[in-house]
Amino acid sequence: MGLFLEPQFKVPEVADNPDGWGPPDVPSFLQNQLQNVPYAPFSKAEKVGRAADWTRSFPARGMRGGAEYSVFDFAYDEADEESFRLVDGKPPPRPRFGPRWRFQQQKQLPQRKDEEVEARKREAEKERQRRDRFYNQNRNVQRREAAVFRSSVDIQPEWTMLDQIPFTSFSKLSFSVGEPEDLVMCGALEYYDKTYDRVTPKSERRLERFKNRNFFKVTTTDDPVVRRLASEDKATVFVTDSILSTLMCAPRSVYSWDIVVQRVGNKLFFDKRDGSQLDLLSVNETAQEPLPEAKEDINSAYSLSVEAAYVNQNFSQQVLLRDGNKIDFPEPNPFASEGEEVASVAYKYRRWKLDDEIFLVCRCEVHSVLDAKGQTSFLTLNALNEFDPKLSGVDWRQKLETQRGAVLATELKNNANKLAKWTAQALLSSADVMKLGYVSRVHPRDHFNHVILSVQGYKPKEFAAQINLSFNNMWGIVKSVVDVCLKLAEGKYVLVKDPSKPQVRLYEVPVDAFENDYVEEPLPEEEQVPPPPPEDENVAKSNEEKQGDADV
Numbered sequence: 001m002g003l004f005l006e007p008q009f010k011v012p013e014v015a016d017n018p019d020g021w022g023p024p025d026v027p028s029f030l031q032n033q034l035q036n037v038p039y040a041p042f043s044k045a046e047k048v049g050r051a052a053d054w055t056r057s058f059p060a061r062g063m064r065g066g067a068e069y070s071v072f073d074f075a076y077d078e079a080d081e082e083s084f085r086l087v088d089g090k091p092p093p094r095p096r097f098g099p100r101w102r103f104q105q106q107k108q109l110p111q112r113k114d115e116e117v118e119a120r121k122r123e124a125e126k127e128r129q130r131r132d133r134f135y136n137q138n139r140n141v142q143r144r145e146a147a148v149f150r151s152s153v154d155i156q157p158e159w160t161m162l163d164q165i166p167f168t169s170f171s172k173l174s175f176s177v178g179e180p181e182d183l184v185m186c187g188a189l190e191y192y193d194k195t196y197d198r199v200t201p202k203s204e205r206r207l208e209r210f211k212n213r214n215f216f217k218v219t220t221t222d223d224p225v226v227r228r229l230a231s232e233d234k235a236t237v238f239v240t241d242s243i244l245s246t247l248m249c250a251p252r253s254v255y256s257w258d259i260v261v262q263r264v265g266n267k268l269f270f271d272k273r274d275g276s277q278l279d280l281l282s283v284n285e286t287a288q289e290p291l292p293e294a295k296e297d298i299n300s301a302y303s304l305s306v307e308a309a310y311v312n313q314n315f316s317q318q319v320l321l322r323d324g325n326k327i328d329f330p331e332p333n334p335f336a337s338e339g340e341e342v343a344s345v346a347y348k349y350r351r352w353k354l355d356d357e358i359f360l361v362c363r364c365e366v367h368s369v370l371d372a373k374g375q376t377s378f379l380t381l382n383a384l385n386e387f388d389p390k391l392s393g394v395d396w397r398q399k400l401e402t403q404r405g406a407v408l409a410t411e412l413k414n415n416a417n418k419l420a421k422w423t424a425q426a427l428l429s430s431a432d433v434m435k436l437g438y439v440s441r442v443h444p445r446d447h448f449n450h451v452i453l454s455v456q457g458y459k460p461k462e463f464a465a466q467i468n469l470s471f472n473n474m475w476g477i478v479k480s481v482v483d484v485c486l487k488l489a490e491g492k493y494v495l496v497k498d499p500s501k502p503q504v505r506l507y508e509v510p511v512d513a514f515e516n517d518y519v520e521e522p523l524p525e526e527e528q529v530p531p532p533p534p535e536d537e538n539v540a541k542s543n544e545e546k547q548g549d550a551d552v
Contacts (some may be wrong), residue, residue: 013214014183014199014290023385027292028073037118040363045144045363053347058171064511065158066100067217069260070450072119073080074126078220080138082428083367086146089494090232091161091283093529094172102108114486120367125137125458134161134276135385136269145198146522150256151256151258151496151499152255152256152257152258152276152277152496152497152499153258153273153327153494154507155494155496155507156513157545158379159494159505159507159508159509160505160508161505161507162470162488162493162506162507162508163484163504163505163506164504164505164506165279165481165484165503165505166480166503167250167251167502167504168252168474168502170250170476170477170480171473172249172485173476173477173479173480174470174472174473174475175354175472175475175476175478176472176475176478177180177352177353177475180350180351180352180353180430181350181352182348182349182350182351183229183234183346183351183361184225184229184330184331184347185329185330185346185347185348185349186225186329186330186332186333186334186346186347186349186350187329187331187332187333187342187345187346187347188326188327188328188332188344188368189326189327189344189345189346189366189367189368189378190320190321190322190325190326190327190344190348190368190369191320191323191325191326191366191368191369191370192319192320192321192369192370192379192381192435193319193321196452196455197455197457199453199454199455200410200451200453200454201396201397201399201400201401202401202453203218204452204453205315205318205441205452206449206450206451206452207311207315207318207449207450207451207452208314208318209314209389210313210343211289212341213317213341213342213343214336214340214341214342214343215313215343215345216333216335216336216342217242217279217321219231219271219272219274220238220239220240220241220243220270220271220272220363221238221269221271222271223240223335223363224334225261225331225334225347225363226269226349226361226363226479229361230267230269234359235268235351235355235359235360235361236266236268236355236358236359236360236362237267237268237270237358237359237360237361237482238267238269238270238360238361238362238487239266239269239270239360239361239362239363240272240362240363241274241362241363241364241365241424241425241428242278242279242425243259243270243271243272243278243426244362244413244478245420245421245422245424245425245480246278246421247259247260247270247477247481247495247541248421248424248475248477248478249417249420249421249424249469249474250477250497250504251477251502252286252416252417252420253285253497254285254286255277255282255285255301255495255497255499255539256277256496256498256499257276257277257278257496257497258271258273258494258495259271259278260273260274260492260493260494260496260498260514261485261488261492261493261494261495261506262491262492262493263485263486263488263489263490263491263492263493264490265381265490266373266537267398268482268485268486275420275512277305277510278543279309280305280306280308280309280464281305281308281309281312281418282301282305282337282415282417282418283301283304283305283307283308283385283387283418284301284304284391284392284414284415285301285414285416285417285418286413286414286416286417287413287414287415288335291304296352298387298445298447299387299388299391303389303447304387307385307447307526308383308385308386308518310384310387311439311450312352312382312385313343314346314370314381315381315383315452316343316382316383317343317366318346318367318369318436318452319343319381319452327346327369327376329346331507333347334347334355344367344368344369345367346365346378346489347363347364347365348363348365348366348368348429349361349362349363349364350362350363350364350428350429354479354482358376358482358486360478360482364428364429365380365425365429366378366379366380366429366431366437367379367380367381368381370432370433375432377432378430378431378432378433378435379431379432379433379434379457380425380427380429380431380433380435381435381437381517382422382424382434382435382436382437383416383436383437383438383439383452384436384437384438385439385440385441385450386438386439386440386441386453387441387444387447388444390442390444392410392414393410394406394407394410396438396440396454397440398452400438400454401452403536404454404456407438409455412467416467420467420469421453421464422436423460423464423467423469424469424474427440427460427461427464427471430506431460433458433459433460434457434458434460434463435455436457436458437452437455438452438453438454438455438456439451439452439453440453474482474506477527481495484497484506490512491508492508492509492511493508493509493525494506494507494509494513495508497516529550
């Protein structure tokens with residue numbers, strides 16, 4: 001029986017390296033063997049495409065005959081990564097039988113998109129939108145400059161330009177005035193019909209026409225009350241609220257306008273020309289998209305101005321209680337003839353103190369009166385008119401009930417100057433409420449027939465704050481212009497808003513300028529020159545023949 005010996009097998013010691021793949025330290029007996037073998041450490045978290053690359057060869061240092069040896073390297077193969085695809089990307093099959101709640105399959109997550117590519121797409125889209133917006137703005141500016149290139153008055157070569165005032169200087173002005181003093185009260189007011197406050201697009205009212213009622217747009221120097229106050233030396237400066245509000249809101253204007261300034265002695269009279277654009281109401285003056293230029297187009301700037309004035313006048317008379325009840329002021333309407341039917345209007349001739357020597361008198365208007373709970377309130381009545389919802393971008397019939405603020409915001413953007421002037425006039429007259437009517441065409445291509453869709457009331461001071469209209473800034477503009485004009489010599493001048501630039505120009509004009517534009521008042525009978533006595537027929541015939549020969 002032989003001796004059985006157990007095999008001798010010694011397990012080698014394995015050194016664990018928690019920080020990498022290789023041994024932490026090279027054993028002493030391997031240091032000589034591994035001295036010239038390169039080693040490339042790498043992290044376990046790295047992607048491994050190839051553990052070793054034996055295709056590259058490098059000459060071994062110190063080896064004879066130029067011997068070469070190969071090197072292994074850890075490399076990440078991008079081609080392999082891009083070619084990686086899921087074996088099966090289809091969603092798991094849905095069970096054919098049984099209620100769905102018993103077989104709730106796990107939803108497959110959407111495939112992850114490359115964030116960098118998506119970010120680049122978003123940046124490219126933002127850049128495209130920015131370029132389009134810049135292009136559209138420039139196009140609108142160019143079209144507006146092309147549409148509004150004509151001055152409101154023809155500048156004659158003999159006129160002398162004295163000054164140019166940019167609107168930027170107006171924005172920094174501020175002047176505080178005290179409460180005005182009422183010097184004269186004229187006219188009569190009818191009561192407001194409160195049922196119009198409940199009008200909606202679903203219960204619209206047809207706009208009526210008031211052809212028999214007369215409206216007066218008398219300029220300052222043709223006003224008999226102004227002449228009387230000037231002769232009594234009640235003030236230094238005389239103006240109407242229409243002219244004064246145009247000057248106060250000048251920085252918001254886009255269209256050209258002009259104001260005639262007459263220096264007579266130590267007094268200033270601010271006038272308008274007969275048939276001036278100040279008698280009309282601008283439409284979409286501050287909108288980005290300009291209106292058509294052709295006057296025959298019913299949506300041109302001029303046609304819409306005439307339509308807006310017509311709508312505004314009829315609206316101001318329709319919303320009244322026509323029951324005969326009126327409030328009469330101490331003096332009658334100064335422009336109405338005996339027995340003439342006139343519109344409901346009252347004129348307040350109010351005086352403001354600008355400094356110790358300068359007083360300003362302005363003729364202000366209110367259009368109606370409201371008696372609520374024993375308290376009397378004075379109202380101004382004005383109407384906004386919608387002509388084509390496609391051009392404005394907001395359909396009043398759809399938005400007035402649900403999005404009234406959006407409609408007003410659009411009007412404030414497109415008609416900033418007109419609404420500011422109405423607010424300034426309400427503040428000048430100390431009206432308690434300013435009523436704004438929303439009047440639309442029956443059909444976008446019919447500019448003769450209109451309907452009232454809604455009527456809203458606002459307190460002038462609150463509305464002024466809402467549209468960022470500063471009363472002190474408006475008076476600052478007036479004070480600066482008055483100071484400039486009081487330094488002028490006696491004569492006639494004209495302030496013209498530049499048709500293409502935000503500035504106003506002051507011209508000196510001949511004394512007889514614009515005389516043909518004014519309607520002269522008839523002289524009293526005792527001052528009229530009697531006509532020449534009738535001539536004999538033969539003498540008259542002989543004179544006609546002589547005149548004909550002279551013309552030839």
